[in-house]
Amino acid sequence: MTELEPVIGLEVHAELQTRSKMFCACAVVDSTSAAPNTAVCEICTGLPGTLPAVNARAVEFALRVALALHAVPAERSVFARKNYFYPDLPKGFQISQYELPLASGGWLDIETPAGTRRIRIRRVHLEEDTGKLFHRQGYSLVDYNRSGVPLLEIVTEPDLHSLEDIKAYATELRSILRTLDVNSGDMEKGVMRFEANISLRRSGDPDLGTRTEIKNLNSFRSMLRAVAYEIERQTGRLTAGLPVVQETVGWNEATGETFSQRGKEEAHDYRYFQEPDLPPLLLETGLVARVQATLPELPSERRTRWRSLYGLTPALAGVLSAEPAQAAYFEAALAAAGAVPPERIARWLVGELFGLLNGAGMQIAACPIRPADLADLVGRVEAGTLTVSNAKTVLGEMFTTGESPDPIIARHGLSVVEDSGAVRQLVDQVLASHPAQVAEYRAGKAALEQWLFGQVMRLAGGRAQPASVRQALREALSSAENRQPGL
Numbered sequence: 001m002t003e004l005e006p007v008i009g010l011e012v013h014a015e016l017q018t019r020s021k022m023f024c025a026c027a028v029v030d031s032t033s034a035a036p037n038t039a040v041c042e043i044c045t046g047l048p049g050t051l052p053a054v055n056a057r058a059v060e061f062a063l064r065v066a067l068a069l070h071a072v073p074a075e076r077s078v079f080a081r082k083n084y085f086y087p088d089l090p091k092g093f094q095i096s097q098y099e100l101p102l103a104s105g106g107w108l109d110i111e112t113p114a115g116t117r118r119i120r121i122r123r124v125h126l127e128e129d130t131g132k133l134f135h136r137q138g139y140s141l142v143d144y145n146r147s148g149v150p151l152l153e154i155v156t157e158p159d160l161h162s163l164e165d166i167k168a169y170a171t172e173l174r175s176i177l178r179t180l181d182v183n184s185g186d187m188e189k190g191v192m193r194f195e196a197n198i199s200l201r202r203s204g205d206p207d208l209g210t211r212t213e214i215k216n217l218n219s220f221r222s223m224l225r226a227v228a229y230e231i232e233r234q235t236g237r238l239t240a241g242l243p244v245v246q247e248t249v250g251w252n253e254a255t256g257e258t259f260s261q262r263g264k265e266e267a268h269d270y271r272y273f274q275e276p277d278l279p280p281l282l283l284e285t286g287l288v289a290r291v292q293a294t295l296p297e298l299p300s301e302r303r304t305r306w307r308s309l310y311g312l313t314p315a316l317a318g319v320l321s322a323e324p325a326q327a328a329y330f331e332a333a334l335a336a337a338g339a340v341p342p343e344r345i346a347r348w349l350v351g352e353l354f355g356l357l358n359g360a361g362m363q364i365a366a367c368p369i370r371p372a373d374l375a376d377l378v379g380r381v382e383a384g385t386l387t388v389s390n391a392k393t394v395l396g397e398m399f400t401t402g403e404s405p406d407p408i409i410a411r412h413g414l415s416v417v418e419d420s421g422a423v424r425q426l427v428d429q430v431l432a433s434h435p436a437q438v439a440e441y442r443a444g445k446a447a448l449e450q451w452l453f454g455q456v457m458r459l460a461g462g463r464a465q466p467a468s469v470r471q472a473l474r475e476a477l478s479s480a481e482n483r484q485p486g487l
């Protein structure tokens, strides 16, 4: 049997973190910390006789995302009612966009282990979020704070084919949303959720196989686990000659399995019709151009610039561009760095400072070390006035005290012995106190040079540069040899 290829299409729901909700003046609040049902009104709780009005800022946020994804905005799009009952949806329908979405036909390039791949975006549309249910023993509670929060749905074509693909896509999209300042990316607060459509087909087959759709995946981890499980389950069925049934499935985090929820719903099940309380959404002339002009530099553009301008490796550029706050920190350090090569700053940032931040469970925004102080420290290592190992010690102390390198280096006497005479003195001192080893070295035991080198470094207490110690030691040993011909 020819190999089976996974085919995956992702639907991403991202809250647009505007000040007020999509169709009313209620505040958009942090749904994990605000007291339940405190940001609600008659509109977002679906009381009869109320009228929604579109939040212009939400439209602008949505356009930012659409344009960043190279999707084409529709001058005229239409809100529709998607009818279904659920206790978290008090109106009995969700206002969404169906036939005429806000934008369509875009793409997002992702970096995968196999190289750059272009994922086509089918549509980007506006809708409203639902409330939130809390299931207790024998009863449930509902919080409508989230009801009516602007929600953007971003749907791909079925262009993704592996776990690496979906991870790269979701990571890049999250990074874009954060860079555009429309969504915090706080997955644990549920501001970004995924649905994955999965089918298998024989490699090379142009037709799509029968898909299942996994609903409500709240983290990258759940998404990856659920899709892996579903690929394996479908592979098992197909290899056993059994069909895959088209259905909607849920994901049970505890058992690590998907479970059937219902047969796949069809569009007609929702009885979509144009929302009679809202006119079509017409984008005013110039709005798209205005939004386009205010788009910030996107993560992919940043990576390209850093790679070509600073020669950063793709890996370093990738890590640093992923979070806007990291990118800003890096740029601030560079601005203060003078002649220090950007690549050095990047390595210290990713290799050392990120380690300290992770260890402390701290975000870079709260980093006690100022970007200019990091640049200062790296500059000293580059100039050779601070050894690498001492610089790490100093960095650790900068991280706890928030000080600049200077006072710490002075306090611990860590600056390098630059004076070559002083280094030579250390060497002579070591040679004088180990005459036996020096004699053995002269008798041909060349390996003792390394041992003597270690002694000098120890005596220097890390204040000497290894290269200058090595040079001084060589000189001392050869001049000693010269002084004693015959040995």
Ligand code: ADP
Binding pocket: 007, 008, 009, 010, 011, 155, 156, 157, 158, 159, 197, 198, 199, 208, 209, 210, 211, 213
């Ligand atoms: P809905 O899920 O609302 O019916 P669509 O049919 O437009 O919406 O598909 C939603 C997502 O499913 C899209 O990302 C699309 O690329 C993906 N998709 C559609 N058919 C398949 C398939 N056979 N295998 C994998 N993904 C698919």
Ligand code: MG
Binding pocket: 011, 195, 213
């Ligand atoms: Mg769907």
Ligand code: ZN
Binding pocket: 021, 024, 025, 026, 039, 040, 041, 042, 043, 044, 045, 148
């Ligand atoms: Zn409201």
